[in-house]
Structures are given as structure tokens and as C-alpha cells.
Amino acid sequence: MFDVAVVGLGPGGSSAAYYAAKSGAKVVAFEKRREIGIPIQCGEYLPREHMFKEILPSAKHIDLLVSYPRELIRVKTRGVVLYSPKGKPYRDSFDGYIVDRAGFDKWLASLAVGAGVDLRIESTVYSIRWMDGFYRLYVSSPAGKYEVDSKVVILACGASSPLNEMVGLDKEEDPYNLSPVIQVQMAGADVPEEDIEMYTGNEYCPGAYAWIFPRGDGFANVGLGIRKPYLPKDKGWGIRDYLWHFIRNHPIASEKLRGAKPISIVGGLVPVGPPLKSVGRNVLLVGDAANHVLASVGAGIPTAVIGGSLAGKVSAGYVSGDNELTLYERLWREEFGDALDAGYKIRQAIDVLNRSDKLMEKGLELFGEQHMSDFVRAKLSMSIRFMSWVSSIARTL
Numbered sequence: 001m002f003d004v005a006v007v008g009l010g011p012g013g014s015s016a017a018y019y020a021a022k023s024g025a026k027v028v029a030f031e032k033r034r035e036i037g038i039p040i041q042c043g044e045y046l047p048r049e050h051m052f053k054e055i056l057p058s059a060k061h062i063d064l065l066v067s068y069p070r071e072l073i074r075v076k077t078r079g080v081v082l083y084s085p086k087g088k089p090y091r092d093s094f095d096g097y098i099v100d101r102a103g104f105d106k107w108l109a110s111l112a113v114g115a116g117v118d119l120r121i122e123s124t125v126y127s128i129r130w131m132d133g134f135y136r137l138y139v140s141s142p143a144g145k146y147e148v149d150s151k152v153v154i155l156a157c158g159a160s161s162p163l164n165e166m167v168g169l170d171k172e173e174d175p176y177n178l179s180p181v182i183q184v185q186m187a188g189a190d191v192p193e194e195d196i197e198m199y200t201g202n203e204y205c206p207g208a209y210a211w212i213f214p215r216g217d218g219f220a221n222v223g224l225g226i227r228k229p230y231l232p233k234d235k236g237w238g239i240r241d242y243l244w245h246f247i248r249n250h251p252i253a254s255e256k257l258r259g260a261k262p263i264s265i266v267g268g269l270v271p272v273g274p275p276l277k278s279v280g281r282n283v284l285l286v287g288d289a290a291n292h293v294l295a296s297v298g299a300g301i302p303t304a305v306i307g308g309s310l311a312g313k314v315s316a317g318y319v320s321g322d323n324e325l326t327l328y329e330r331l332w333r334e335e336f337g338d339a340l341d342a343g344y345k346i347r348q349a350i351d352v353l354n355r356s357d358k359l360m361e362k363g364l365e366l367f368g369e370q371h372m373s374d375f376v377r378a379k380l381s382m383s384i385r386f387m388s389w390v391s392s393i394a395r396t397l
């Protein structure tokens, strides 16, 4: 019998496993992939150490986000540029890193192993059942199928996992709250390393945005998201069509990417809804599984790591009788709840602008210059003003 079983070893799961073991629990952790962190389904962007004070001012559990090996940093960026549908740039100074995400995930997993976690790759948890006092996890691995029992389960297995429902919790299903994304890593890209770039416009990324993030040495992460309710019904395009259209035909992006070639392609699903209930009977949800993502921009590594750290500590405390599991929900709300709320409200306001490129252009013109900084930092004060302002212009157009 284990104290804590963690399902999924992305940044959320490994942080949870590490902290649970470090706090004295007997921990087992499962990852279905053959190699932790591979394929990289990520733009690999993280705020620099000093920016956490600005974006998550109440977060205390940021140690894993500021102490990873410096050789994982590929590029130091200094700003964020948001392009309007017509190509007008709005820039904000914001210090970030492009970090080797596969290396980052492996580093977190190595900390978990060092703390004593029984870590198992190529191990898919395909079912979970409550057994009157503990959970039984059903695992499939190359060696065959087997079962493992644990007092507490932490689900950190990404967005919209069927495992959420097996433990009596919701999974995100609303198509407005889920953004399918696709990304290519390109070689031979002549993109400046100063800034990360985001592009808007319904012709290229309906309901979401496209991005070009410099990866150093001529590499770039180029991707985009869409949301299904925003796809024009008559066009019949899939997400790949939008990606190649962006790379080949976007007036600004295609110039920057001329001559570059894709060397890998990945898809994914980013949850952009409000946080889900994250505590159930002897179970906690972490990271994307709980919708812990800044919905305005789709960033989820910091909240997965902080939430995972909290879930690990709280679950160990629960097993030793020191606290209730509900403490987890209170703590993550204290540390990053405001940012998630603000990100979601800003996303709802942006949804109004997403109705047409004309509205987006006008919105950015009137708001972009002055408030880019608050947008990038997902400030609650900004979200309230932005919401009421967007509603008023939407009524006039």
C-alpha cells in the first residue's frame, strides 16, 4: 500500500511526487510516455525569476521555478509583442526564458527519484477504483497489467482526462474552454531573440492566437491554437491547415520564417476555462487536469509546479494526520487563485473581440498601447475594466 500515487509526470506531477516524498510519504508515480518530457508539447516559455513577484505576487512555492539548472536556459527574452489582425505590434517589456522543456521535466523527475519516489515510465493508469478506504489503480506497462493500491491519488495527467470522472470529479469538456493547439519546431528560422511574439486574427487562429518563440541557434517554436466554436463552418479547415497557412502566408510571420523548415510537429490541448473542483474523496487534481492555466495566454507551467508542490505537501500531511485534503484548495487559491480568475475574465473579454477582426483591431487600438503590461501580467484590476469596456464597445459596433 502506497501513501500517495501520482498519475502523470509533467511539471505538475513530478513537483507533487517530489514534495510528497520529501514530506515523508511513500510515493509511487506513473508516466505513460517512454521518455519523460518527450515529445515536447510546449512553447517552452517561462517568466524569469524576478517576474514571479509581478505575475503571481502571493505565490510562495516558486522554489522549483527559480532553481532549475541554468544550462536548460536556451534564450533570454526581454519582451512580448502582440500583433493585431492587421499586423500592428503592441509591445511590453517582460523578462522571460525559453527553457529546454524536456530537460526541465526530466530534472523535476530526477528530484522526485532523489526524494525516494518509485517512478515508473511506460506505465499507463487506465482505470481507478475506490475500494472503501483506498484507491486501486489499474496499470498497463510493457511487462503486463497490474494493480497498485494507494491511500491518496494525485491526478496530474493533463487536460480533460477520463480519470477525473473515475474519481468522481469533473473534466473540462466545454469547447469554449478547450483550445486544441499545434506546434512545429523550425530550424533555419531567422527570428530575433529579443522577444516572444503572439499573433491575432481569425484568418489564422480563430478563437486563440499564433506564436513564434525564438529557441536559439536558428530554432523557433511556431504554433497556434484554435477554438472549435470559432471555426467558420463553411471553410472545412483543420488545425494543420491553419498552421501551414500562418507559416506560409501571414504577411509578417511568413517573412520571418522564410527558408525555415519544420523538424518536429506536436499537437496538444490547452484548458482555458475556470478552475475545476480540485479536491475529491482522497484525491487531488493538479495542473492542466484542474484547469490551472492562465486562460488569457494559455500558460500553465508555473501554476502546475506551484500547485503540484502544494498537493504533494498536503497529501503527505493528510496521510500523517496533520491536515485535511481540503487545505490544498485553500492554499492554491491563496497562491495563484487571483491570477487564474483574472486570466479567465480577460479571456472572456477577448472572446468578445474574437467575434471579428475589426473588433479585435479596434480593441487593441484603444486598449493595447496603455494596458499591454496588465494583459501580459493577467491583472485582476485590468480584467474588470477591460470587461466593462469591451462590453460597451461591443454594443456600439
Ligand SMILES: Cc1cc2nc3c(=O)[nH]c(=O)nc-3n(C[C@H](O)[C@H](O)[C@H](O)COP(=O)(O)OP(=O)(O)OC[C@H]3O[C@@H](n4cnc5c(N)ncnc54)[C@H](O)[C@@H]3O)c2cc1C
Pocket: 007, 008, 009, 010, 011, 012, 013, 030, 031, 032, 033, 037, 041, 042, 043, 044, 045, 046, 123, 124, 125, 126, 156, 157, 158, 159, 161, 163, 181, 182, 183, 223, 267, 268, 269, 270, 286, 287, 288, 289, 293, 298, 299, 300, 301, 302, 304
Ligand atoms: C503546444 C503547447 C505550448 C505550450 N506552451 C507553453 C509555454 O510556453 N509556457 C507555459 O507556461 N505553458 C505552455 N503550455 C501549457 C503547459 O505545457 C501546460 O500547462 C503544462 O505542461 C501543465 O503541466 P501538467 O503537469 O499539468 O500536465 P502535462 O505537462 O500535460 O503532463 C501530463 C502528463 O501525464 C501523462 N499522462 C496522461 N494520462 C496518463 C495516464 N493515464 N497514465 C500515466 N500517465 C499519463 C502524460 O503523458 C503527460 O506526461 C503549452 C501547451 C501546449 C500544448
